[in-house]
Amino acid sequence: MSTITPVPAPVAAAATTPESPRPTRRRRTRIRWGMWTALAVVVLFGFAPVYWLLVTSLTPSDRVFAFPPAIFPTQVTFEHYATVFGNEQIFGYLRNSVIVSVVTAVLSVVVSMYMGYAFSKYRFAGRKSLMYFVLSSQMFPQALLLVTLYLVFAQFGLLNTYLALILSFTTFTLPLCVWMLKGFFDALPDDLIEAARIDGAGPWRIFHSVVFPLAAPGLVAAGLFAFVRGWNDFIFALTLAGPDRQTLPPGLVNTFISEASTSWPALMAASLVVSVPVCVAFILLQRFLVGGITAGAVKG
Structure with missing residues (x-):
């Protein structure tokens, strides 16, 4: 009688996952x-x-x-640098740039910090609509408003004045400064404000004594942005300001570029000289600038 020998079941091979090899020295x-x-x-x-x-x-x-x-x-x-430093008119343009840029930065920071704080910490009717209305102003090319601003300033007798340039630059820097500071104020915990309110501090005291010191990086970032905007502008400074109130960008063009000839080496030397203040400001305020821009990126 024949016997049937059972066939052993196949042993399942253990699935092995090969480890990912480390990067070789050549690959690194x-x-x-x-x-x-x-x-x-x-x-x-x-x-x-x-x-x-x-x-x-x-x-x-x-x-x-x-x-x-x-x-x-x-x-x-170095004769081109001697030409730049020997031209007293360039120092007049430099003075105009400093006045316009500094006042624009201060005015933009003062207005935008209150607006940004109100948008961030207060709830009122039409808040979101107003926020998007402020932001929507950045959708229009600034050069498109030049003719309108020229007519308005001419009507009020503000042409060829510092005030015309300051108001124009502040108008264009406010929307971005407001949103930048709003993001920074959003990152500040509401518990600080509630604690100050429990201690009896009013809204003004809370902002100036509690919030304002913590908002220094954001204020520096917004102020530096407004300063650079006023320092670098060309078309508005050329159109709204006369020869006595023009800033460096149009002033350098009018000094070294003419219909007959262009002094490129002197223009390059002047461009390097006038770039030094902005570079120094960025180097000194770099940590505040980076902290102010990134503070509102993550809320918590």
Whole structure:
């Protein structure tokens, strides 16, 4: 009698998940070189124009248009910087820029901090509609309003004055400053305000004694944005201000560019000189600027 030998069941192979191999040394080297290459490209893109301004400002006038252009100047001269510092009219434009930019920054910060705080911590009818109305003003090109502002200022006799430039720049910087500070105030906990209110402080005392000191980074960021807006503007300063009230951008153009000729080396030297105040301000206020911009990014 035949017997049937049972066939053993197949043993299931254990599913093994191969571990992801660590990056080899060659791969890490390639990644590191790729990162350094990308950084070098970004640095070159950002600093190449500045370097070319410096080279042109140090090149003699008869060598500026030499071909092929020299990446490293063979002849260096400082006569163009002497021309800039010897022109008293440029210092007048510099004074106008400082006055207009500083007043614009202070006025923008003062108005936007109260507006941003009201939008952030108070609830009233039409709040959201008003917030979006303020933001919608950024949708229109600023040059589109130039003719209207010119007619309004001419009607009130404000042409060729500092006030015309300050009001124009403040109008354009307010929307972004308000939203920037609103995001910063949103990040401040309401418990601080409630604690101050329980202690008997009024709304004005709460804002100036509790909220205002904590809002310093946001205020610096908004003020720096408004300052740069007033410092760099060209078309409004050229149109609304006369020769005695013009700021640096149109003043430099009128000084070194004419129908007959253009003094490019002197213009490059003047551009580098007038860029120094803004660069110094960014370097000194960098930590406040970064903190003010990113403070309202995450609420909590």
